[in-house]
Amino acid sequence: MINILTLETTGKYGSAAVIREDGRVFCASSETEMNHLKDIITISDEAIRMAGITKKDLTHVAASAGPGSFTGIRIGVTTARTLGQMLSIPCIGVSSLEAMAERVLDAAIAAGAVYIVPVINARRHQTYAGAWEAVFTTDHEHRSAIAVLDEKQYMIEDLLSDITARSAETGKVLFTGDGIDAYEEIITDAFASADISDRLILADTDIRYQRADAAARIALRHAMAGKTVGYDELMPEYMRLAEAEQRLRAGTLSEKIRKVGQI
Template sequence: MTVASQKDRTLHGYGLIIDTAVEFCAVAVFDLSSGSVISKKVEEIGTGHAEILMGYVDEVVSNAGVSIREIKAVGVVTGPGSFTGIRVGVSTARGLALALGVPSIGVTTFDALSREVLPIASGRSVLIAIDARRGEFYTALYAKDGYPLVPAAVSTTEQAKTLYETYRPLLVGSGAPAIAADDTSSEIASLHATADIGTYAICVSEAFSSGQIEKPRPLYLRAPDAKPQAGFIIERR
């Protein structure tokens, strides 16, 4: 873990980015003027984000050599991904931002992954397909200029394959092999279900600099499994 020297830091301030959308728990402190990461911690934990997230935040801020009061924006990955993981990340980011009196900024996994891959797409569109299990995928299609062609959705294998066959894009994400299937002409850029924490930092820096800030909202593309049991509801009188 590398900590930038004090003379390399700007007076612009620092940002904090949190990613708990999938099996990783990732936190980083970065320079808001450039998006460059100063300190980070990324671990594949599976579940249990709520129990360790604030410890990661404390550790990363301390290793960056800054005070929590120097954080001027709190970014968070809004999904898609685990219902519980997204909820933990978004609620933590909102709470920290409120306590610090700074903006909270959401970034989707789709926007970050497309940003990583488009430079090597050679003028093609990019289809992101993240395995959502149950034979479904979280999908989004981006044009070669980064503009969303088909918005984020839950797609069946057949629907995702139709997108692929229509646009012949570069494939990205953990669901890419299932979409490509036996098509030997297909090309897969990566199998990652989330972007590098540094990419999220850059996205937050750009949003902060542009002033285009909206409160982060979870990107829940599929309804939660837990539902109320209607048979036990007492009729109101």
């Protein structure tokens, strides 16, 4: 009997969900933004109670491992690793972007979108993004999202030139994520320039951001497929080197960025 605790702390509001083998999901969210560390155990315990189980009944612990807020990623991954270590259960890493696509899948299918593009704002026109094809087969009403573009860091302009080209050829695109909040004008302009404004859909704000229930559904699929790891193999997915590391590799490390720790 599978019971997976899934942590989602890569966005503004932290959440935790327990998914049971039959797919029922119980999700608790933090009510204060960027309060991940303070709330993580409390919301995890809340989700466990809502599911009517105890922590000893957990069979896996999953974390949305990124991309997203570096600090948030670390809180989720460290908590998942340590819970896995202490409860002697395997861990599961979930892509935050894939979980965001999962969260809007029904909305995408309802709106007739061919592609789902989750976009996380990484500032200065940078994004973490990917693209999924929304597939709906009337046979058993099966819904799935198939990755069609690498998950990585994109300049918003580069991402849009790829997506608008696909859209012009194939059909509607549903954008989701806080990248919309940051780059809405750039996104709508790009579709207007390609003369396909009618093919652009922006996810409603009530389903736009990361939440643990979506990540939990992916975690359950990974668990069923045996895609689990030991606690020490659960790794964060930052998608970006630390700035000092980038400069070290580029040979442009300057005195300015050498921030000496205060303790």
